[in-house]
Amino acid sequence: MRKTIVDNPSKGLSFLYNNVIGRIIIKPVVSNDFLNKFIGWLLSKKISCFLIKPFIKKNNINMDDYEKKEYKSFNDFFIRKIKSDKRTIRKEKNIFIAPCDSKLTIYKINQSSVFSVKNSKYDVLSLIKDKTIADEYKNGYALIFRLSPEDYHRYYFVDDGNIINNYKIKGKFHTVNPIAYDKFKVFKENNRECTIINTSNFGKITYVEVGALLVGKIHNHNVSKKIKKGQEKGYFMFGGSTVILLLKNNVVKFDSDLLKNSKNGYETVVKLGEKIGEKI
16 A cells, blocks of 8 residues: 655745745745755755754654765765665566656646646646647646655656657746645746657656756756666755656556545655556
8 A cells, every 4th residue: 555645834835835925035035046056056065964964864764775875965965876675676568667756646638738736737838848749748647756855866767768859948946845836837937857758668758857946956867868767867956856757648557546646636655666557
């Protein structure tokens, strides 16, 4: 039985996004590229190591799951690698896997290429800025994998295939906590990177990595055009972040508990490499 998540934002986020004064404060913060870069720079320095132990304690992180090393900075800790025996990548060609540890929701894309998240409507074109590709996902699915601070922040390819295109879209740095969904169209406003892949078993899949408050920097590896299932694609620096996968219709039959939870407004906890669906 997989665990479901009901949104329970911190008092700080609740103030910033559900309060008029808070939204006045947050506006320059999410738009300030210098501030975000400065915080990212600071968290990459040795002095930031003092933040590691309190972060581990607050988020109940089991460090026995991760490779042992001496961290050079907080960000060095944040992108720590998990031990290979702590995650199992399902290699069967017909099995569709989770690309990362996260909280998953699955949304149906309608004939107009629109899908709804909470009270916000998104069209695929505004998300990926490519009309030709966006039109291919009509009646398909948008899978939203939300990573919380305690999660393993590296993400992987879900199938063998070939990369067609990769590009960045500059934006803001809203939190990806669901509390922001009602007030801002986070996934079309935030910094993001898109990768379009022709996969061997699941058709054309588009990855969209979304950066977040305060830094949430996206780092994709310089991989060759040919990729393998279970190969690391990249990682997020500090800041809860999100991976969105766009899939065409009639390609994957998703697990029933995931669809039921998503329909009822719940996120489902999934782990990197686990089965979340099967090829139709």
